[in-house]
Amino acid sequence: MSFTYDFGQSHANAAYKGKTTVNTKLFINGEWVEGSGKTIDVINPTNGKKITEIQEGTAADVDKAVDAAEKAYKTSWGERVSPAERGKLLIKLAELIEANADELSALETLDNGKAYSIARGFDIMEAAHVLRYYGGWADKDHGKNINIGPGKMAFTRHEPIGVVGQIIPWNFPMLMFSWKIGPALATGNVVVLKPSEFTPLTALRMCDLIKEAGFPPGVVNIINGYGPTVGAAISEHPRIRKVAFTGSGAVGRQVMKAAASSNLKAVTLELGGKSPNIIFDDCDLDNAVKWAAFGIFLNHGQACCAGSRVFVQEGIYDEFQKKFLEHVKTLKVGDPFEADTFQGPQISQIQYDRIMGHIQSGKDDGADLLLGGERFGHEGYFIQPTVFGSVKKEMKIGHEEIFGPVVVLLKFKTTEEAIEAANDTEYGLASAVFTKDISKALNVASRIEAGTLHVKRYNFLTAEVAFGGHKQSGIGRELGDEALKNYTESKSVIINLDGSAP
Ligand SMILES: NC(=O)C1=CN([C@@H]2O[C@H](COP(=O)(O)OP(=O)(O)OC[C@H]3O[C@@H](n4cnc5c(N)ncnc54)[C@H](O)[C@@H]3O)[C@@H](O)[C@H]2O)C=CC1
Numbered sequence: 001m002s003f004t005y006d007f008g009q010s011h012a013n014a015a016y017k018g019k020t021t022v023n024t025k026l027f028i029n030g031e032w033v034e035g036s037g038k039t040i041d042v043i044n045p046t047n048g049k050k051i052t053e054i055q056e057g058t059a060a061d062v063d064k065a066v067d068a069a070e071k072a073y074k075t076s077w078g079e080r081v082s083p084a085e086r087g088k089l090l091i092k093l094a095e096l097i098e099a100n101a102d103e104l105s106a107l108e109t110l111d112n113g114k115a116y117s118i119a120r121g122f123d124i125m126e127a128a129h130v131l132r133y134y135g136g137w138a139d140k141d142h143g144k145n146i147n148i149g150p151g152k153m154a155f156t157r158h159e160p161i162g163v164v165g166q167i168i169p170w171n172f173p174m175l176m177f178s179w180k181i182g183p184a185l186a187t188g189n190v191v192v193l194k195p196s197e198f199t200p201l202t203a204l205r206m207c208d209l210i211k212e213a214g215f216p217p218g219v220v221n222i223i224n225g226y227g228p229t230v231g232a233a234i235s236e237h238p239r240i241r242k243v244a245f246t247g248s249g250a251v252g253r254q255v256m257k258a259a260a261s262s263n264l265k266a267v268t269l270e271l272g273g274k275s276p277n278i279i280f281d282d283c284d285l286d287n288a289v290k291w292a293a294f295g296i297f298l299n300h301g302q303a304c305c306a307g308s309r310v311f312v313q314e315g316i317y318d319e320f321q322k323k324f325l326e327h328v329k330t331l332k333v334g335d336p337f338e339a340d341t342f343q344g345p346q347i348s349q350i351q352y353d354r355i356m357g358h359i360q361s362g363k364d365d366g367a368d369l370l371l372g373g374e375r376f377g378h379e380g381y382f383i384q385p386t387v388f389g390s391v392k393k394e395m396k397i398g399h400e401e402i403f404g405p406v407v408v409l410l411k412f413k414t415t416e417e418a419i420e421a422a423n424d425t426e427y428g429l430a431s432a433v434f435t436k437d438i439s440k441a442l443n444v445a446s447r448i449e450a451g452t453l454h455v456k457r458y459n460f461l462t463a464e465v466a467f468g469g470h471k472q473s474g475i476g477r478e479l480g481d482e483a484l485k486n487y488t489e490s491k492s493v494i495i496n497l498d499g500s501a502p
């Protein structure tokens, strides 16, 4: 079961005019295998029509994948292969992504609705960057020697955990795939991964490239399916020793409970945000306006790190608001295959309805609707870029994650007031500060409760820099060398050098 899509024929404006063929079965032990017999429709968010259907996996398929992964771990991966060899394969996979970047970008755009120019310029190339980066780490994750005195020595080894489960969302399908498999494979683990049921296509296409790169069968296994079945089976599996999850806080809690009540597997969670972007009177206003818009409207607001609360100091508030609205009106919404489109559709009817519900609550609560607030166009799940002013924290749009193209502007007087308001949330993922005063920026940096603070920019996600949340935005860090810790067990080896008796 596979499907072929001809971009040249279906999208006159597509930069990529070729075809793609995606196998829509499950990928276990390096082979395409049948699922339960049931299928999941994959919907094009640009028009709401079915693109294709994929096979639905079950808990029994997760079992089969774990069997295959365990076998691979014991025979052809883990500590049976040199770290340098693991690194070589990851770098080969990065090269294959780059060689197929146009096709993968077009597929991501079709499945997710994100602008092709952004998929090509960021998502796909950054996924390759992440895999190359972790390929480089594979033979550099060293333990250490510890001096414990004469006649003895001690050292630590960083060993792989074994079979790891990974559950990813739909907002950055290829990127989240790379964030998950990169550090796991570099450190010698084997993977059972569930893509989002909304955006499975690039993960499935990646299976061909994983085979082509030369990874042994069973090292990466991909099980399509729904959260409460396949996702839950991964979280509660007794032979999966670690689970990494990205998605909603509600499901993150379920994953953690399942991990605790099964085999106490290690858990990392990358959850939501309501991130503050603090803009001081002394900033470069035009730059701040552009970065603030990029901070919220990138990926149609479907980013956990989106700068969705923009705090503007009172001296420039009116001018900022005027320039911000003018700039947002220039961001093109529409067909994601058009070269100059910035914002495409939301991922699904469910997300569209959720976001429109938030917008309605903002209107009902008396916030000033300054821009947008309605459907864009006549088909698909497009929403106009929406800006609310005069928002109070107590309003639902002032404190709940919206995960859509909706931003709230809030006025502040003093630095203290801005920091207090910015931290007045259970989230703590990202943040930003715009000021020309470096001391002020560093003061804010040290006091903001968030995993990332940008100074004079927004949304910088790169392989080298750790990413993750304080408070209820998550547990653990992805990216950078910090992610390697998620996938290794440290073993202390203590040696009696002279063999003396106790
Ligand atoms: N942190 C992030 O990057 C993301 C955050 N979200 C947040 O979540 C909200 C809802 O979006 P959803 O698609 O419903 O997110 P979700 O949390 O339901 O889905 C994320 C992943 O978890 C899986 N999943 C669902 N139920 C599960 C379960 N019981 N056990 C294990 N896995 C399960 C899904 O199949 C998907 O692969 C969004 O509005 C947004 O606020 C959503 C996607 C990504």
Ligand code: BAL
Binding pocket: 171, 172, 246, 270, 302, 303, 304, 305, 306
């Ligand atoms: N989930 C990782 C990147 C983001 O959504 O902002």
